[in-house]
Amino acid sequence: MSENKQTRREFIAQNATLAAATALGVAAAPSLGAVAENAKPAILGGEPLATDSGPAWPIFVGDEEERLAQVFRSRQWGRAWNPNCVVDQFENEFAKIMGSTYGIAVSSGTAALTTALAALDIGPGDEVITTPYTYAATYNSVLWHWALPVFADVDLETFQVDPKSMASRVTENTRALLPVHIGGAPADLDGILKLGEDRDIPVVEDACQAHLAEWRGKKLGSLGLVGCFSMQITKHLAGGEGGAVITDDADFAYRMMEAHSHGYLPHSGAPLEECKGVRATNSRLTAFQAAIMTAQFPKLVGEASTRNENALYLASLLAEIPGVVPQKVYKQGRSAWHLMMSRVVEEEFGLNADEFVQAMQAEGVPFMRGYRNCDLTGYVRKIFNARAGRRVYSKKKLDDWAEATSLPNFEKVGNEGVWLYQSQFLASKEAMDAIADAVRRVRRFAPEIKKALS
Numbered sequence: 001m002s003e004n005k006q007t008r009r010e011f012i013a014q015n016a017t018l019a020a021a022t023a024l025g026v027a028a029a030p031s032l033g034a035v036a037e038n039a040k041p042a043i044l045g046g047e048p049l050a051t052d053s054g055p056a057w058p059i060f061v062g063d064e065e066e067r068l069a070q071v072f073r074s075r076q077w078g079r080a081w082n083p084n085c086v087v088d089q090f091e092n093e094f095a096k097i098m099g100s101t102y103g104i105a106v107s108s109g110t111a112a113l114t115t116a117l118a119a120l121d122i123g124p125g126d127e128v129i130t131t132p133y134t135y136a137a138t139y140n141s142v143l144w145h146w147a148l149p150v151f152a153d154v155d156l157e158t159f160q161v162d163p164k165s166m167a168s169r170v171t172e173n174t175r176a177l178l179p180v181h182i183g184g185a186p187a188d189l190d191g192i193l194k195l196g197e198d199r200d201i202p203v204v205e206d207a208c209q210a211h212l213a214e215w216r217g218k219k220l221g222s223l224g225l226v227g228c229f230s231m232q233i234t235k236h237l238a239g240g241e242g243g244a245v246i247t248d249d250a251d252f253a254y255r256m257m258e259a260h261s262h263g264y265l266p267h268s269g270a271p272l273e274e275c276k277g278v279r280a281t282n283s284r285l286t287a288f289q290a291a292i293m294t295a296q297f298p299k300l301v302g303e304a305s306t307r308n309e310n311a312l313y314l315a316s317l318l319a320e321i322p323g324v325v326p327q328k329v330y331k332q333g334r335s336a337w338h339l340m341m342s343r344v345v346e347e348e349f350g351l352n353a354d355e356f357v358q359a360m361q362a363e364g365v366p367f368m369r370g371y372r373n374c375d376l377t378g379y380v381r382k383i384f385n386a387r388a389g390r391r392v393y394s395k396k397k398l399d400d401w402a403e404a405t406s407l408p409n410f411e412k413v414g415n416e417g418v419w420l421y422q423s424q425f426l427a428s429k430e431a432m433d434a435i436a437d438a439v440r441r442v443r444r445f446a447p448e449i450k451k452a453l454s
């Protein structure tokens with residue numbers, strides 16, 4: 001932070017207006033923010049605001065190496081045939097922290113999704129309603145089972161899937177609702193859980209970005225039949241790769257245990273004759289990953305309030321700036337702030353989202369574009385037009401499905417969306433002020449920047 005302050009002091013020194021005002025003995029000097037926002041933007045050759053963008057990710061707490069060494073020396077490197085593996089400890093602690101009864105560790109967030117869908121016996125001809133505004137793993141996990149991802153539109157203010165749009169896409173073939181808590185913020189679970197209950201369709205929560213986020217005081221992932229988590233390196237709990245599923249349903253937990261380990265409970269040696277008919281694979285987590293992550297649980301819990309305070313503060317600052325519309329979080333919920341998603345409205349800001357990101361990166365603020373508006377129906381069609389896929393759905397069926405896929409809000413958030421990544425919110429409060437300064441500065445100079453970039 002001291003570096004950051006230094007930079008701001010330099011700004012004052014360089015600012016001619018302020019120097020002149022001081023020479024004239026004018027008392028009311030502009031605030032630091034005002035100075036920073038009036039100076040020439042970095043993308044036009046000015047000094048970058050050089051904000052503190054938070055710690056390098058992942059962070060280690062110190063205990064990981066010793067725990068890794070313990071696993072190494074114990075020879076219990078994986079859970080298969082090891083009754084006292086650290087993977088079991090990880091599962092128990094993870095389920096508890098996430099407010100659920102059963103936890104099963106898997107090799108990735110994608111494996112968490114495919115495990116949950118396998119345990120639901122999702123297969124060819126089935127439909128799973130989900131959101132287009134997500135990482136490809138969400139709909140790829142549906143396609144992996146030769147089921148059809150049916151895309152519902154998103155809500156413009158929250159970026160989350162719209163339960164009304166989901167309801168309009170239910171057919172006799174719908175076998176699961178797959179909302180994503182995108183950016184770590186909750187989807188509208190009141191609407192989605194009610195839809196699931198009314199139509200008797202299980203809800204699978206993609207909580208891969210949403211560790212410790214909440215809905216009505218309960219942890220995300222614990223409200224539907226099953227919650228799916230990713231522990232890939234960028235996520236809040238980073239194991240390099242890794243994932244988990246959680247559920248309160250004992251029978252469903254058993255089915256997922258089978259699905260992730262070739263039909264066996266990994267160390268029970270249960271005979272195949274006793275398996276429940278769940279298609280299975282090997283998606284087991286290694287003990288090394290489990291060791292790193294169990295060491296990181298206290299950090300995960302500790303970081304949540306820092307992110308929330310900083311992100312809510314920054315969102316309040318950005319909301320004051322015309323043309324930048326930070327995401328809203330439903331009042332029933334609390335975000336984990338994996339991302340802060342905002343829309344850049346060109347007519348009000350003077351730059352489009354791509355230009356905005358370029359100008360902000362030059363200032364040292366790591367804004368990025370998010371998921372873009374793209375031809376998802378074309379993508380899915382390619383898969384079902386390939387040799388094996390042609391057996392599953394007729395051309396007419398896919399035509400009707402594509403025809404019904406209308407996603408105007410997805411297009412808009414895809415075109416206008418910009419993101420800040422979670423580690424930004426582990427920086428100081430002053431860093432949030434500096435981001436807002438940089439946004440105001442870029443907006444003030446938007447016409448010049450647009451010209452320079454065109």
Ligand SMILES: *Cc1c(COP(=O)(O)O)cnc(C)c1O
Pocket residue numbers: 108109110111134135137138180182206208209229230231232241242243
């Ligand atoms: C990261 C992520 C996944 C997949 O997790 P992996 O561990 O990378 O397989 C799925 N859904 C969402 C929303 C994600 O962000």
